[in-house]
Amino acid sequence: MKTSAIRALKPNVTQEEAVRFFRSGVFRAAYWRIRSGPLQRIADAYVPFWVYRVRYAMVGAVSTRIFALDAVHGTLDLYEFPQVPREEELLAIETRNRLMPRLAPEAARELLRMKVLRVLFQQGFFKLRALRVDIERMPVELHLPYWLAFYGSNGAAKCRVMDAVRRRIEGAKAASFFEEWLAT
Numbered sequence: 001m002k003t004s005a006i007r008a009l010k011p012n013v014t015q016e017e018a019v020r021f022f023r024s025g026v027f028r029a030a031y032w033r034i035r036s037g038p039l040q041r042i043a044d045a046y047v048p049f050w051v052y053r054v055r056y057a058m059v060g061a062v063s064t065r066i067f068a069l070d071a072v073h074g075t076l077d078l079y080e081f082p083q084v085p086r087e088e089e090l091l092a093i094e095t096r097n098r099l100m101p102r103l104a105p106e107a108a109r110e111l112l113r114m115k116v117l118r119v120l121f122q123q124g125f126f127k128l129r130a131l132r133v134d135i136e137r138m139p140v141e142l143h144l145p146y147w148l149a150f151y152g153s154n155g156a157a158k159c160r161v162m163d164a165v166r167r168r169i170e171g172a173k174a175a176s177f178f179e180e181w182l183a184t
Contacts (some may be wrong), residue, residue: 006098007090008046008143011164018042018147018162036151036158043150044164045178046098046143047072050108051084054116055134067116071101071141072181074111076174078119079165084138098143099181109135146170148178 013021019042049068056063068079103111113133120133145164150157159179161170 004098005092005094006046006048006143007141008093008145009085009165010089010091011044011145012167013147013162013164015042015044015147018149018164021162022147022149022160037153037156038151040150040152040157043148044095044097045146045148045181046093046095047076047146048099048101048141048143049079050101051081051138051140051142052112053084053136053138054112055136056116056120057132065116066138067112068142068144069108069112069115070144071103071108072099073177074103074108075177076170078112078115079144084140085142090142093143101141105137109137146174146178 019039022039022042048071050071051066051068054065054067066081066084068081070076112135116133116135147162147164149160149162151160152158159175159182161174161178162168163170163174
C-alpha cells in the first residue's frame with residue numbers, strides 16, 4: 001500500500017477514546033476476550049464515499065437530501081448529510097490505510113437508488129406520490145474514518161469496527177468488509 005493524501009471527514013472519536021471503548025464494559029470486553037482473544041492493536045482506516053443529491057416527491061412536495069455511498073462495494077450503511085460537507089469539516093490526511101474505490105458508477109447509482117427507496121418506504125409508503133427518484137452525483141469524494149480493533153492470539157485475528165464519525169460499533173457486515181480488505 002502506498003501513502004497518499006486524502007480528504008476525510010473529521011472523526012468524532014480519538015484513538016485514545018476508541019481504545020478505552022474497545023476495552024470498556026465488563027461484559028463486552030470479556031465477551032471479545034473469550035471469543036477472539038485479547039485486544040492486540042487498533043488502527044484507523046478510511047473508506048471512500050461518493051456524495052449524491054437525491055430528489056423525490058413525498059406528500060406533494062419535492063424533497064432533496066444528501067446521501068453518501070461507500071465507493072468500494074456499496075454495502076456499508078448510507079451516510080446522510082444536511083448539506084455537502086464543507087472544507088472546514090474535512091481533514092487532509094496522508095495514510096496507507098485507505099481503501100480504493102472499486103464500484104462502477106452505474107452500479108453505485110443503482111445501489112443508492114435501492115437504499116434510498118428503502119429509507120423512503122420506512123418513512124411511510126403511502127406518503128409517496130411518485131416513485132421517481134432523481135440522483136445526481138456531486139463532485140466530491142471524501143473518506144470516512146473508522147477505527148479497527150484487532151483481537152486474537154496464535155496468529156488468528158478478529159476485527160471489530162467503530163465508525164469514528166457516528167461513534168458507534170458496526171456489525172458483522174462491516175467487520176467482514178474490512179477483513180476482506182486486509183486479506184488482499
